[in-house]
Amino acid sequence: MxxxxxxxxxxxxxxxxxxxxxxxxxxxxxxxxxxxxxxxxxxxxxxxxxxxxxxxxxxxxxxxxxxxxxxxxxxxxxxxxxxxxxxxxxxxxxxxxGTGYPIEDFKGKEILVVGDGCGFAPLRSLMYEFFHRSGEFKKLLFRGGCRTPQ
Ligand SMILES: Cc1cc2nc3c(=O)[nH]c(=O)nc-3n(C[C@H](O)[C@H](O)[C@H](O)COP(=O)(O)OP(=O)(O)OC[C@H]3O[C@@H](n4cnc5c(N)ncnc54)[C@H](O)[C@@H]3O)c2cc1C
The missing domain is CATH 2.40.30.10 (Translation factors)
Structure with missing residues (x-):
């Protein structure tokens, strides 16, 4: 931390x-x-x-x-x-x-990230971290929702 x-x-x-x-x-x-x-x-x-x-x-x-x-x-x-x-x-x-996400616990695992709206904000940072260290994880899936297409 x-x-x-x-x-x-x-x-x-x-x-x-x-x-x-x-x-x-x-x-x-x-x-x-x-x-x-x-x-x-x-x-x-x-x-x-x-x-x-x-x-x-x-x-x-x-x-x-x-x-x-x-x-x-x-x-x-x-x-x-x-x-x-x-x-x-x-x-x-x-x-x-505060404390960050427990990235080390995700190593070698299949990861599903789910979010929506301005809840995407911290997940954007998390996704950059996953992309940066992509070799350390088995699979990465992202699902997002929004109130409107805009
Ligand atoms: C750890 C943490 C991280 C966060 N990260 C983000 C982030 O990355 N991005 C982001 O967009 N937000 C984030 N937030 C939320 C953000 O801090 C709040 O949206 C912001 O503080 C609201 O401040 P404001 O003065 O604009 O809204 P306020 O004026 O305080 O209003 C907030 C809400 O309360 C309602 N409200 C206000 N007064 C009343 C009242 N008298 N009666 C009924 N309802 C009322 C408003 O309509 C509005 O929906 C985070 C919050 C926390 C705790």
Missing amino acids: YLSKNPYRPIRTEVLAVIEETPTIKTLRLKPEESISFETGQFVEMTVPGVGEFPFTPSSRPFEKETLDVSVMKVGKVTEKIHNLKTGDVVGLRGPF
């Missing part, structure tokens, strides 16, 4: 890109001033200055150290502000928190 030196101190983080995934989900590519290492499944807290803080599980490759992605569904006050962020804006990130 990764732990940062001080998980209570937000790290200044620049929004590098905003990708529109669906009408209600956007992915933000973020570049923290200090790199934040995480295991797939761990989560981070994002602060939008003057608005608030919310937890998310990075959806990017866990072995990418310079940047991380967050895929956010617009459901309320903070996530609406996050959807309004633009390239060059600055937010705070702290963490990681």
Whole structure:
């Protein structure tokens, strides 16, 4: 499990890109001033200055150290502000928190990953981990559901 030196101190983080995934989900590519290492499944807290803080599980490759992605569904006050962020804006990130998926337990096994909606966010990161270490697993199946085709 990764732990940062001080998980209570937000790290200044620049929004590098905003990708529109669906009408209600956007992915933000973020570049923290200090790199934040995480295991797939761990989560981070994002602060939008003057608005608030919310937890998310990075959806990017866990072995990418310079940047991380967050895929956010617009459901309320903070996530609406996050959807309004633009390239060059600055937010705070702290963490990681929680424990990652028990990847070692999956070795040599057939794996079925099931998810939907913004529940895909942590599973995207998990799938990157599986692709990265594909020789270690017997078979990988992915099934996903969505409310609408969009
Ligand atoms: C560990 C963890 C990881 C997460 N990872 C992700 C992620 O990767 N991506 C992601 O999109 N989300 C993720 N979430 C969820 C995300 O944190 C929440 O969606 C977000 O905090 C909501 O904040 P908000 O201010 O936008 O919404 P809020 O304004 O708090 O609203 C949230 C919901 O509550 C309803 N609501 C608000 N007030 C009331 C009220 N008075 N009465 C009834 N209903 C009300 C809203 O309509 C909305 O549906 C994660 C959560 C946790 C705990």
